[in-house]
Amino acid sequence: MSEQKLQSQTVQTTGHAWDGDLQEYNNPLPVWWVYTFYVTVVFALVYWTIYPSWPFGKGWIGGLSNITYVNSDGETKTHSWNTRALLLEDMNRAAIAQKPYFDKVAAMSYAQIAKDPDMNGFILSAGKALFSDNCAPCHQAGGQGVVGFFPNLTDDDWLYGGSFDKIHETITGGRHGYMPTFSEVLSPEQIDQLANYVASLSGIGHDATKAAAGNVLFHSETAACYYCHGADAKGRKEIGSANLTDNIWLWANVPAASSAEGKVAAIRSVIASGLNKGVMPAWAGRLSPEQIKVLTVYVHELGGGQ
Amino acid sequence: MNFNFKHEWIETNIGLLAVLTMLAISVGGLVEITPLFFIDKTIEKVDGVRPYTPLEQRGRDIYQREGCYLCHSQMIRPFRDEKLRYGHYSLAAESQYDHPFQWGSKRTGPDLARVGGKYSNEWHVQHLTAPRSMVPESVMPNYPWLKATPLDTSDIAERMKALRKVGVPYSLTDAEYKANVAKFGETVAKQLHIPNAQQSLIEQANFGNYDGDRSGISEMDALVAYLQVLGTMVDFGKYKDDAFVNDR
Secondary structure, eight states: HHHHHHHHHHHEEEEEETTTTTTEEEOOHHHHHHHHHHHHHHHHHHHHHHHHHOOOOEEEEOOSSSEEOOTTTTEEEEEOOHHHHHHHHHHHHHHHHHHHHHHHHHHHHHHHHHOOOOHHHHHHHHHHHHHHHTHHHHTTSSSBBBBBBBBOSSSSSSSOSSSSSHHHHHHHHOOEBBBBOTTTSSOHHHHHHHHHHHHHHHHHOHHHHHHHHHHHHTTTTTTHHHHHHHSSSSSSTTTTTOOSSSSOOSSSSSSTTTTTHHHHHHHHHHHHOOBBOOOEEOOOTTTTTTHHHHHHHHHTTTTTOO | OOOOHHHHHHTHHHHHHHHHHHHHHHHHHHHHHHGGGOOOOSSSHHHHHOOHHHHHHHHHHHHHHHGGGGGGOOOSSOOOHHHHHSSSOOGGGGTOSSSSOOOSOOOOSSSOOOOTTTSHHHHHHHHHHGGTOOOTTOOOOOOOEEEEEEEOOTTTHHHHHHHHHTOOOOBOOOHHHHHHHHHHHHHHHHBGGGGGGHHHHHHHHHHTTSSSTTTOOOOHHHHHHOOOOOOOTSOGGGOOOOTTGOOO
């Protein structure tokens, strides 16, 4: 009570009174607040001189702070502070740390990299990061692929070849799978016979009579399957046609079907509708040659490199 | 003159308080935005950036209708981690024909500024229909209706006219068309010509067959066409890595 009385004597009020005795004090800003405010003003003045802040004509005043970086042509340049120059300086610093490894990657042959334990560690960590950012959305984090969409990279079955050079070619230039639509060329019975023959090649339950007829059809000019898949049905890597004898399936979702009939039906649907998919983008413009080389070794080491 | 400032002048005069408050809060915006209209390097001089084709523009409209921007930004910042993951930082020039632009830093999903060409059309179709079939840990909703819904192509000319009013160089007259031919080349200029809009939309959709289904043009066709062009217009291979440093 006495404290209230004291304040009302020393502090001014706004002059209003509500409900008879309710008044509003009119206190000045606290001294600490006022001085903090002055300090922020001084800070801003200093900041304005160090960093680019002031527009001037059609440009601006760069400020006193500079950034030095080396550009892609190897020229050392100094520029007033900005985030784009800062990025280049940052990339320079990271490049210095990684340079010995990337230099080695560029200089060494694939066989040498595969044998060098130190490089293997680098490929595993750098390759995993690159693979996760760029390849995993399709081929999945472990490289196991998705049946019906994207090939498994961890087995030893390769559409276009699993050597270092072939993997490099695939990553650099991309791929585009194609198989004609046979539903317009062949009768449903013929397609069924072919499906049974293809099932028989992988040891899947099938109708032997139909498979025998399919065998003839496969090697005939009517269906001409052997043009692309080869007379032995083992595929041709130069055009990316699938090996039909290894019970590894990409387009026909055979593993998901529980019955032998279902498995044959899955094969039948691929023959009938054909394929115009299996598109892999070309990475040459998006990744550097060293990054592609790292990825090539990484994919090769996933399991099935040849 | 005895000038003795008292803050109760402001606090007891509601009109003055309102005016001064407005002045104070507009300073932040004015000092940051106004100079950009006068600085000649605000939009970088770079080759290749063009307005969206009619099909891409329809895809962009669907992108906004479905609220993709709530989780995906289209602005790669100049940081090392973003460069390594997404590619070259975004230029202001690359969104000069975007109304509204899709900048932002709110990313529940990844930035999409350079998603064009990174995945196949087929991946996009499957991923938009059922994201978890492609990316098991994804939290993106399913958009199965995009492929099932035919694209309404009838109002594309009106949409382009609206964008033309806010400065996108879609051409309506012969003179504008000729200016576009000079600026973007004939192939592109034809697609930017409003009288041809519906026809060129249908041509691009049929030629590209973005959704993998030749029986008609779906909303999926338009959206995938839009996603596949994002960030691909500028060929950064033509420029040195410090080509855009002087612009900031």
